[in-house]
Amino acid sequence: MAIGKNSSQRKQALDQDLATWKPRSWAVNLPFRDYSIRPEDMIPAFAGAIGKVSLVAAFAVAWEQAYAIRYPGFVAENIRLEMVVASLILLISSACLLPRAAPPGTLTPLIPMVPLMAAAGVHPLTLGLAIGLLGLLLAVTRTLPRIVALNTAGTRGGILMLFGLLGLNDSTVKLIAWSDPVGWLLPIALLTSGLAGYLLLTRWRKAYLTVPVCLVAALAVSAAFGRVPQLTTSPGLPMLDFSWWSVRWQLPVSFGVQPFLAALPFAALAVVMWPLDATAIMTMHEQQYKPYEQKAVFDLNQTFLVVSLRQLIGVVLGGAQVAAVWRSFLIPLGVVRRPIPGAALLLALFSLGFAFAGYPIDIAMYAPILHLVLVFGVYVPMLLSGVKAIRRRSDWLVAALVLTVGIALHPLAGWLLGIASGQLARLKLRRRR
Numbered sequence: 001m002a003i004g005k006n007s008s009q010r011k012q013a014l015d016q017d018l019a020t021w022k023p024r025s026w027a028v029n030l031p032f033r034d035y036s037i038r039p040e041d042m043i044p045a046f047a048g049a050i051g052k053v054s055l056v057a058a059f060a061v062a063w064e065q066a067y068a069i070r071y072p073g074f075v076a077e078n079i080r081l082e083m084v085v086a087s088l089i090l091l092i093s094s095a096c097l098l099p100r101a102a103p104p105g106t107l108t109p110l111i112p113m114v115p116l117m118a119a120a121g122v123h124p125l126t127l128g129l130a131i132g133l134l135g136l137l138l139a140v141t142r143t144l145p146r147i148v149a150l151n152t153a154g155t156r157g158g159i160l161m162l163f164g165l166l167g168l169n170d171s172t173v174k175l176i177a178w179s180d181p182v183g184w185l186l187p188i189a190l191l192t193s194g195l196a197g198y199l200l201l202t203r204w205r206k207a208y209l210t211v212p213v214c215l216v217a218a219l220a221v222s223a224a225f226g227r228v229p230q231l232t233t234s235p236g237l238p239m240l241d242f243s244w245w246s247v248r249w250q251l252p253v254s255f256g257v258q259p260f261l262a263a264l265p266f267a268a269l270a271v272v273m274w275p276l277d278a279t280a281i282m283t284m285h286e287q288q289y290k291p292y293e294q295k296a297v298f299d300l301n302q303t304f305l306v307v308s309l310r311q312l313i314g315v316v317l318g319g320a321q322v323a324a325v326w327r328s329f330l331i332p333l334g335v336v337r338r339p340i341p342g343a344a345l346l347l348a349l350f351s352l353g354f355a356f357a358g359y360p361i362d363i364a365m366y367a368p369i370l371h372l373v374l375v376f377g378v379y380v381p382m383l384l385s386g387v388k389a390i391r392r393r394s395d396w397l398v399a400a401l402v403l404t405v406g407i408a409l410h411p412l413a414g415w416l417l418g419i420a421s422g423q424l425a426r427l428k429l430r431r432r433r
Helices: 002-020 039-066 074-097 108-119 124-140 144-150 153-178 185-203 207-224 257-288 291-296 300-316 327-336 340-357 359-364 367-389 393-408 411-432
Strands: 104-106 323-325
Touching (some): 039 074, 039 104, 039 108, 039 207, 039 327, 039 340, 039 359, 074 104, 074 300, 074 340, 074 359, 104 300, 104 327, 108 153, 108 257, 124 257, 124 300, 144 257, 144 300, 144 411, 153 257, 153 393, 153 411, 185 207, 207 359, 207 367, 257 300, 257 327, 257 411, 300 323, 327 340, 327 367, 340 359, 359 367
């Protein structure tokens, strides 16, 4: 009886935090004065830190393979760099000046496109600058909500399913390649354990625990086959200067017109994916919070302003990732129903701890952990969100067009045709009315 009473009191305290929280944008918000910090905040903070290492590692590995980068420790040191940059920006924005801005994370749907971008001659620095500048322009002019309005349910569903399928294929192929000496049994066991954990958590309504459960499952299954992560990244500080590009990326830097033209289509696609990614999470948050708690839902324009600035700062310092909203943090945050700043503060501290310690980076970038987190923490939810976005037969036709053209030709072509066909369907519906 006492347990039930304590649980009820705990829920009341959490509800009270949401009801009384008064976020002040562009003003100093301090912990324990302007917002509370509770044990529940540790769940999204820990999941977000693990997810961040894994997702930045996926970007860094993709670029390393695409450009045959041979600098020792390139991936681990890039993760350390990105974690520190993200944490410092997070402390200034979501945990202090902009408590309604979602933390800037990683645009994982773009990872499978890295080989395609490299083949097209896209320089990661030029790409990052183009994305940051374009995103900043759209955020300042408040254009991103208008872009969201152009995408019909069929287009949104199709692009989400497209990137979900591309990501699933990419992670599965790489997991099989990593398991090659052992054979097919290891990747099958890893994916089966991840799937079982994901299904059980979904059934128990504990999906916010997907990232830590994937971590435990990956370590346990691979250890049963005699394979464990190698701890080689010692404690240290990141190198924070532009020389990353000449010393560690070992790529010539050019700011001419041609490099920007090559990067522009991919930059446009990345920025357009920002509101798609954020809209799905925002919809979930709006469902979780009561009408008088809607101030806990992140502000779209503030979020993308921070994401754009984070993108520019990160890429100038040598970062490999493309910024977006921090999905692995925001999804569990909505499930535990907490305001952003308290959990964001803990997220920054966890991330700084991971970066300075070094060894947690080796664990999180270990191939089974990396790909299980991507598959069940990002790509499967993305695929399911795409299916849920489609409601009518006409939506399925648009989604099928996006999928077919996106796989056969290019995701950008699929998205553009999806928008065109979706708008045409809207026009026909209006004429009938």
